[in-house]
Amino acid sequence: MERFWQELHIDDQREYEWLFFQTRIRALKDADEWHISIQNRKDSSAPPPGEDNVEWHRFISDGKNSKLMFTPLPSDKPVLVNPEQAVNILPGQKARFFIRMPVWLEISLFTSKRIPILEAALEELTNTWFGSSLEGFLCYKLNTLAKRDFNDHDNSQVPSIITPVLIRNESHELLPVQDVCIHGENLRVYRGIKNLWTNEIGITFYGNSQPSKVSYGDKKPRFEELREESSSPRIRAKQDILSKSFSFLKNISS
Incomplete structure (x- = not known):
């Protein structure tokens, strides 16, 4: 593409x-x-x-x-990513995952400058609710594989954006990585030689009874040679976000 x-x-x-x-x-x-x-x-x-x-x-x-x-744009609202294969992170350990995110297509015309006029998702997504009835929000649902190697992603059938997610388990609990809520609207998109990328997300988990820290990297991903930045975030997030939560599912949302 x-x-x-x-x-x-x-x-x-x-x-x-x-x-x-x-x-x-x-x-x-x-x-x-x-x-x-x-x-x-x-x-x-x-x-x-x-x-x-x-x-x-x-x-x-x-x-x-x-x-x-x-x-290419990131999603216009959060995406609830459900890895098809269960994985757990032991206490004191960390792991990086490469998650396939859906692509939005922005169409622009030109006058004296580029003017966006329309956009559309390149695949059909279903809506789901994330969080409690009082503090939740609407997001897209996406079943995917949490890859440890980005080369394992196949973009030949479904165009996608690769989002690196580094998860640190600083708690004394086993951390199940499931139903990960990724705020695509806070991400920027880069064009690589072979893939589309976003900046990396860092998540530090301190336990279900404590807030976790969510950070959005401000540097280009280093996993592939990049051509240029294609789009800025729809909504700029703060560098570090502390979210009070009651479960891991909520911990990694912002």
Whole structure:
């Protein structure tokens, strides 16, 4: 997908089409007016390719502008990641995991500068509730593998972003790594040679009865040569966050 993350020249009166996994993007430029559609292939209400009854989004721009750009983004709300294989961290130990996060696609047009106009998730996600009825929040649910080696991730089928998560168990308890809540909206995205990356998240667990510390790295991930930073965080988080919690599930949320 590397060829998509750059400015694309669009000719007048010619329809373009791109397929990003489950998401189909179509674009047509007519002088100063742009027509753009976003369809999910799993959406039963979406018309098949070639049909004219497509829902188009219309935008008025500078007629001289003929550029469109796709940018990878992190999720617009937290993601509850459930590792498919159970893993536990012993007291006093630490472990780094490479977690596959879903990709959002941002579509931008240009005037004197780049203007984001639309965005869409590249895979269908279900919603779930995280936390208690009084202190919880809505997030996406994602079943995935908590890889210890980022090379084990396969991006050939589902485009994804790799988020390094370093977990330290400073308690006297066995720490089960399950239902990890990752705040994608606090992450920045980098383009690597082969993968998309976010900055690293650090989680220090002190026990179920104490708050844990969650930190967001301000440096580029060092696991692969990076081309550039693609997007800034949707919401900038504080460097270190202490969250009062009652279970590990809540400890690693912010």
